[in-house]
Amino acid sequence: MKKIILYIAFVMMPVLCSAGKAFIIKEGQTFIVIDKHPSPPAVLAAHELQYFVEQSMGFSLPIVNELPSKPSKAIFVGNSEYTAKVPFKEQEYLIQITPEKIILMGQDENNGNDGGRDNNGITPSKDRMEINYAKLTGNPSAPTGLALPSIYDAQGTCYAVYDFLENYLGIRFYGPDSLNIIVPKRKGLKLSPVKTVRSPMLKYRDGSYSFDWPMMKDQYFNATPERLQLFLRRIRFGGEKWAANHAFTAYQDRFLQKNPERPELFESYHPEYFAVGRTGGPHERQFCYTNRAFIEQVAKDARDYFDGKPLKGEQIALGDYFAVVPLDNANWCQCEECTRQLAIDKDNIRGEHFNCGTATHYLWNFINNVAKEVKKTHPGKKISALAYHVYAYMPDDIELEDNISVAPCLHPRNYWAPKMKENEVDYYKRWIEESKKSQRPVYLWNYLCFPTERGLVQGFNVFPGFNIHEVAGQIKMYAKDHVRGIFLCGIGEQLDFYITMKLYDNPALDTDELLNEFFTSYFGKAAKPMRDFYNKIENVYSNPQNYPLDIQTKDAQFHQTEAIAWECLGTDKVMKELETSIRKAQALADTPVEKARVDSWAKGVWEYMKTGKAKYISKKTE
Helix, strand or coil, X not given: CCCCXXXXXXXXXXXXXXXXXXXXXXXXXXXXECCCCCCHHHHHHHHHHHHHHHHHHCCCCCEECCXXXXXXXXXXXXXXXXCCCCCCCCCCEEEEECCCEEEEEECCCCCCCCCEEXXXXXXXXXXXXXXXXXXXXXXXXXXXXXXXXXXXXXXXXHHHXXXXXXXXXXXXXCXXXXXXXXXXXXXXXXXXXXXXXXXXXXXXXXXXXXCCCCCHHHHCCCCCHHHHHHHHHHCCCEECCCCCCCCCCCHHHHHCCCCCCCHHHCCCCCHHHECCCCCCCCCCCCECCCCHHHHHHHHHHHHHHHCCCCCCCCCCEECCEEECCCCCCCCCCCCHHHHHHHHHCCCCCCCECCCCXXXXXXXXXXXXXXXXXXXXXXXXXEEEEEEXXXXXXXXXXXXXXXXXXXXXXXXXXXXXXXXXXXXHHHHHHHHHHHHHHHCCCEEEEECCCCCHHHHHHHCCCCCCCCCHHHHHHHHHHHHHCCCCEEEECCCCCHHHHHHHHHHHHCCCCCHHHHHHHHHHHHHHHHHHHHHHHHHHHHHHHHCHHHCCHHHHHCCECCCCCHHHHHHHHCCHHHHHHHHHHHHHHHHHCCCHHHHHHHXXXXXXXXXXXXXXXXXXXXXXXX
């Protein structure tokens, strides 16, 4: 087996307290204790603790089910006969340190519906996988098969151990590969007594996986799927079960015509469900959202899910939430009642924004009617909905049912367009104010996919969308507004994603301190030019003054174009400054680890930008 090396920062850490009142981790005298029948999260947590203590301190702590008879100190991982029963709340965990023991445990018991499918089409059962932990860690004595909990499973004990590793051993998970992980080298560890009970601030922290996109894939050293999945658990990705996405794509196969490839989906012929006066390709034909039979059918599908029946087609639902989100096109029904409701909002748009309200009454009436029906039989369950596109604006004169959870869709990486930010923050705040009165949970759908996705779709290399200060400011606002969770449509790049996840866990953290720590610990002697490289990209990208005048003033939504990328942002002057920084960093990088990390940014970010600029110039001169 090829041994995988975990690169370690050799630094001496200060002793945390006097020996008399300290828990001291010593070789041969400290044991990791788990239950005789441990939960899967406790097993994973124990092995992660064992592994990183050995990498940091040079010796392995045995994992046992019973305390040795000889005097020893114990780190209790998970609930066991040696720990008191703690009535943990959702995702809550405990870190307790005394001179005699450490307790690392949390809420590991799953509750509620285990079926469903998330926004990525993944079921919790499919998300529970086995990894070759021995291969991933390069430790032949470690388990070859270790179960990962689903990202939606209760795993408070894992949260406790990862918190302990980060805040007491100084471990930093900057990515999935061994080269991405910082492990300070210690000769000893003495810990002061403390008791902490907490949970992540955001209860839902999920997103679409864009690990193979430009920049990210090189920054993560083309990490394997197993490494990526373990990394997601280490950064507390996931959380509670919630989902909301376009969910009616299988209705044509079920109620209009048999799909030769999926004939088993067809149930019965119901053309009245579909939009009058409209046609559409497979899975694209809209519905008559005022049709009573269609409303009752959707409500029945929700009831079936809540009763434990399998989802039909590509329906989206998870936990106590069933998604009711229209198809993603505006080919609306032309029947009399649909036309009447659509006419109410024909002018309900600010400027030329994509997110507006020109179908607000039409679609929120539909969602509300489904919610009313479901509430009659399942009052404790909820309908999840997006505030998106032509139904982004809140309807002022519709009293929405309290069993609807709303997720406004926002573009915080596009807020270099000032009017776009004004529009989105305005309707977001209106939904927040409504939620305070109705007590409905508010989630968000945040697009961190831009500008990279725009480049992938249109075939050009973008000017990178580094803007962690803007995103961090938004997250702190969300925390104050008691937003419950966020789905990331695209996760950004290495550093922005890392800080985003840290702030989802604890929004009180200082963004600049996180940035300083990253560049200093990750790049070593190359820290300053790499920080200059990042700062330059962020400052250029985030400043509205660097964009065309119409973007600075026009009330409309904008996305980066190839011309904006390489005429307005990646100018010759900017590119020269960036090249100077990256070359300085490559020259200053001292160790093989520092060189590899700098090169991952040089290849993933700088060479990507150079190629984009060169392609644009070539097109212009053809």
